[in-house]
Amino acid sequence: MAGNFQITDAEWEVMRVVWTLNQATSKDIADILWTKKNWKQATTKTLIGRLVHKGLLNTEKDGNRYQYRAAVNKSEGIKLFETKLLGRVCNKDIGKVIASIMAEATLSHDDITLLEEALQEKKNEAVDEVRCGCVKGQCLCKTVN
Amino acid sequence: MAGNFQITDAEWEVMRVVWTLNQATSKDIADILWTKKNWKQATTKTLIGRLVHKGLLNTEKDGNRYQYRAAVNKSEGIKLFETKLLGRVCNKDIGKVIASIMAEATLSHDDITLLEEALQEKKNEAVDEVRCGCVKGQCLCKTVN
DNA sequence: GTTATAGGTTTACAATCGTAAACGATTAAA
DNA sequence: TTTAATCGTTTACGATTGTAAACCTATAAC
Numbered sequence: 001m002a003g004n005f006q007i008t009d010a011e012w013e014v015m016r017v018v019w020t021l022n023q024a025t026s027k028d029i030a031d032i033l034w035t036k037k038n039w040k041q042a043t044t045k046t047l048i049g050r051l052v053h054k055g056l057l058n059t060e061k062d063g064n065r066y067q068y069r070a071a072v073n074k075s076e077g078i079k080l081f082e083t084k085l086l087g088r089v090c091n092k093d094i095g096k097v098i099a100s101i102m103a104e105a106t107l108s109h110d111d112i113t114l115l116e117e118a119l120q121e122k123k124n125e126a127v128d129e130v131r132c133g134c135v136k137g138q139c140l141c142k143t144v145n
Numbered sequence: 146m147a148g149n150f151q152i153t154d155a156e157w158e159v160m161r162v163v164w165t166l167n168q169a170t171s172k173d174i175a176d177i178l179w180t181k182k183n184w185k186q187a188t189t190k191t192l193i194g195r196l197v198h199k200g201l202l203n204t205e206k207d208g209n210r211y212q213y214r215a216a217v218n219k220s221e222g223i224k225l226f227e228t229k230l231l232g233r234v235c236n237k238d239i240g241k242v243i244a245s246i247m248a249e250a251t252l253s254h255d256d257i258t259l260l261e262e263a264l265q266e267k268k269n270e271a272v273d274e275v276r277c278g279c280v281k282g283q284c285l286c287k288t289v290n
Numbered sequence: 291g292t293t294a295t296a297g298g299t300t301t302a303c304a305a306t307c308g309t310a311a312a313c314g315a316t317t318a319a320a
Numbered sequence: 321t322t323t324a325a326t327c328g329t330t331t332a333c334g335a336t337t338g339t340a341a342a343c344c345t346a347t348a349a350c
Contacts, residue, residue: 010308012233016283026327032282042310045328050307064316065327075245081233082246085226088157093223094246095256099263100220101227101243109271111240115264118244119257126254137177138161155338171297187340190298195337209346210297 005054007077013037014047018057019074023067090139092130150199152222158182159192163202164219168212235284237275 007015013036017029030044048068051057059066070077089097107115132141152160158181162174175189193213196202204211215222234242252260277286 008307013283016233016279020283020285028282032280036280036283039308040310041327042312043308046308046310049329078234078238078242079245079249081230082242082249085230086246086250088161088226089223091251092253094250095252095259097223097227098243098246098250098256099259100224101231101239101246102260102263102267104224104227105231105239105243106236106275107240107267107271108237108273108275109268111243111275112264112268112271114240114244115247115260118247119260119264122247122252123254123257126252126257128253130251130253130256134161135177135181137173138158138165138181140165153337184338185340186297187342188338191338191340194299208297 005056005072005080007056007080010043011047011051011056012077014044014051015056015070015074015077018068018070019077023060023069025062025065025067027065029068090132090134090141092132092139092141094130150201150217150225152201152225155188156192156196156201157222159189159196160201160215160219160222163213163215164222168205168214170207170210170212174213235277235279235286237277237284237286239275 013033014029017032018024021028026041026045026048029048030039030041033039033044034041048057052059052068056071057068058071059068061067085097086094102115132139134141136142158178159174162177163169166173171186171190171193174193175184175186178184178189179186193202197204197213201216202213203216204213230242231239247260277284279286281287
């Protein structure tokens with residue numbers, strides 16, 4: 001089931017609501033997205049329909065309407081997007097990308113602690129040199145021209 | 146000039162080549178993307194055209210053809226995508242997102258060092274609690290009935 | 291000089307995306 | 321019970337994306 005799905009920006013707004021409420025009706029979702037994005041209910045309905053179709057939302061009948069639930073959890077969804085970011089850069093640059101994200105993020109002391117631990121973890125499996133997986137011409141690891 | 150541009154997946158492939166070669170002809174790019182993606186030259190040409198149109202590639206005449214150069218540098222491009230990722234989650238979750246990326250990345254000892262330093266930096270500006278900027282209903286920071 | 295070739299520009303075209311109205315069925319209100 | 325509000329489904333429609341062929345022009349080869 002996991003795999004090759006993708007969540008567009010607009011669909012993501014819907015998923016966030018469902019992830020948060022855990023279970024929601026189209027009205028629940030529409031109300032929130034009206035507040036946030038001024039989307040007409042019709043717009044939200046379309047997005048819900050597409051997500052159901054894609055198998056990203058499950059439905060459970062509840063009278064004349066549905067309760068929607070996420071078919072993929074939030075971490076999976078986020079991870080999918082993380083992977084997309086990492087897929088855009090050379091493996092060797094990922095460290096720098098992480099540093100860059102860190103730089104532009106506001107972090108709490110707890111976050112710092114969390115990351116320090118995570119980093120500590122990574123030390124065990126750190127390599128001397130990350131392997132570049134790029135084709136020649138898409139990163140400088142390979143000699144160009 | 147910086148701002149509201151966006152680079153699609155396919156366009157990104159072109160940008161990576163230009164960022165790498167620093168300057169390239171359409172043939173340079175097409176050859177590389179043929180190797181990597183089996184794209185016909187026509188496809189690459191279309192992408193180049195769109196990027197020029199968007200102002201993401203600059204042209205410099207060179208005989209009967211152009212030398213293309215990136216109008217935004219790689220870091221900017223990557224940062225744009227990072228921002229997009231961060232925009233999808235609650236500010237409070239960014240620490241966890243970073244940890245998650247770290248977890249799925251292969252890092253070198255040097256990367257670890259770099260990140261340790263970056264983290265150290267962040268300590269100075271770390272806050273007690275990150276402010277959630279979400280609307281109610283899109284993250285659990287706000288009480289949801 | 292005529293022709294083949296390479297490079298840029300135009301046109302194409304289906305799929306996806308963002309945004310929404312219209313429609314039909316059903317339930318709740320009057 | 322007639323009506324109004326609600327909910328899901330269908331249809332709409334322009335913009336963007338992925339993928340490419342066709343075309344036109346200027347060089348390069350003969």
